[in-house]
Amino acid sequence: MNKEIMEVGRDKIAAIVKAWANAKKLVVFTGAGMSTESGLPDFRSARGLWKVGPESLATMAALRQQPDEFYFFYQWRIAKLWDVAPNQGHQALAALQQKGNMVIITQNVDGLHQRANAENVVELHGSLRTIRCLNCYAVYDSRELLPQYSTWEEDYRQGNYCYGDECLCSQCGGLLRPDVVLFGENLPDKAWEEAVKHSRNADFYVVLGSSLVVSPANYLPQLALQNGAKLLIINQEPTPLDSSATWVINSSIGSVLSAIKDKMFS
Incomplete structure (x- = not known):
């Protein structure tokens, strides 16, 4: 013992x-x-990485009005999720x-x-293991949302990050969102x-x-x-x-x- x-x-x-x-x-x-x-990591503990507070990022308003901030926030969290056991x-x-x-x-x-x-x-x-299309409701493994190049986190730190095609539905081109409850939902x-x-x-x-x-x-x-x-x-x-x-x-x-x-x- x-x-x-x-x-x-x-x-x-x-x-x-x-x-x-x-x-x-x-x-x-x-x-x-x-x-x-x-x-x-608790996403709130990484507050220094975000340009605004997590409570402002995890919203549908942020997806519509600040898509780069929204998608980086969730890409970072999804990457960390699949990196642990x-x-x-x-x-x-x-x-x-x-x-x-x-x-x-x-x-x-x-x-x-x-x-x-x-x-x-x-x-x-909800679950960060899956994402879904806002338009046609197709569901994908959340790892599909991750950028296919290695410097995306550094790009964000340097102010050069832009979300890419990985954030769009491969079936209809609609925006993807994580299958989690956002603030206000x-x-x-x-x-x-x-x-x-x-x-x-x-x-x-x-x-x-x-x-x-x-x-x-x-x-x-x-x-x-x-x-x-x-x-x-x-x-x-x-x-x-x-x-x-x-x-x-x-x-x-x-x-x-x-x-x-x-x-x-x-």
């Missing part, structure tokens, strides 16, 4: 494993902290899913849960309805790497608590629901999930 898990405590891990194993309806809710352990937390969660009835609800758009072979993943904010109805249904029915709810301050997603674990669910929060920083949780662990998600998995399968 590594040092981090020793600090968490064997008894706490054992109690969590017992509750996890006995859960009839287990829901796992994941946020950005789940993916930063893969080395995937699922971490031990993603792998452990996918393995634990084989033990019983688990649904994963994620705020993340990176698809790392699916790449770790997890199933039953509800993506609240509603969450997909189907994903939200599924997330609410699963959260209301949960008897054990696990929050991984979320600050629980982004609305309306932070409403979901509250639904589980209203149903009497046990709540486990694993996050590096405090959250507004810590006082309502059965267990709170401020530690590495990967280390804790790996310890839970090892105990579960021992």
Whole structure:
């Protein structure tokens, strides 16, 4: 047992494993902290690279009025996404899913849960793994949006970047957009309805790497608590629901999930 898990405590891990194993309806809710352990940067942390704030770039208005800024922003994020791999937390969660009835609800758009072979993943904010045409709605792998020359990031830094044909649909010539929820857009109805249904029915709810301050997603674990669910929060920083949780662990998600998995399968 590594040092981090020793600090968490064997008894706490054992109690969590017992509750996890006995859960009839287990829901796992994941946020950005789940993916930063893969080395995937939070796009807000790269603010110095953008000429304006990310909240202004991730909009339909930016696509129409500042297409160079919009497309570079998403090309950079897509390139980083495909350059990382699922971490031990993603792998452990996918393995634990084989033990019983688990649904994963994620705020993340990176698809790392699916790449770790997890199933039953509800993506609240869409996915950066795919892009679609605004005109004919054709869907493509998001890597199709990446420039085919190596100096595009340096060009942007030097003020010489212009978006190219990779940003146009090969079928109709329409503009492409990432399959994610942009600022000012509603969450997909189907994903939200599924997330609410699963959260209301949960008897054990696990929050991984979320600050629980982004609305309306932070409403979901509250639904589980209203149903009497046990709540486990694993996050590096405090959250507004810590006082309502059965267990709170401020530690590495990967280390804790790996310890839970090892105990579960021992």
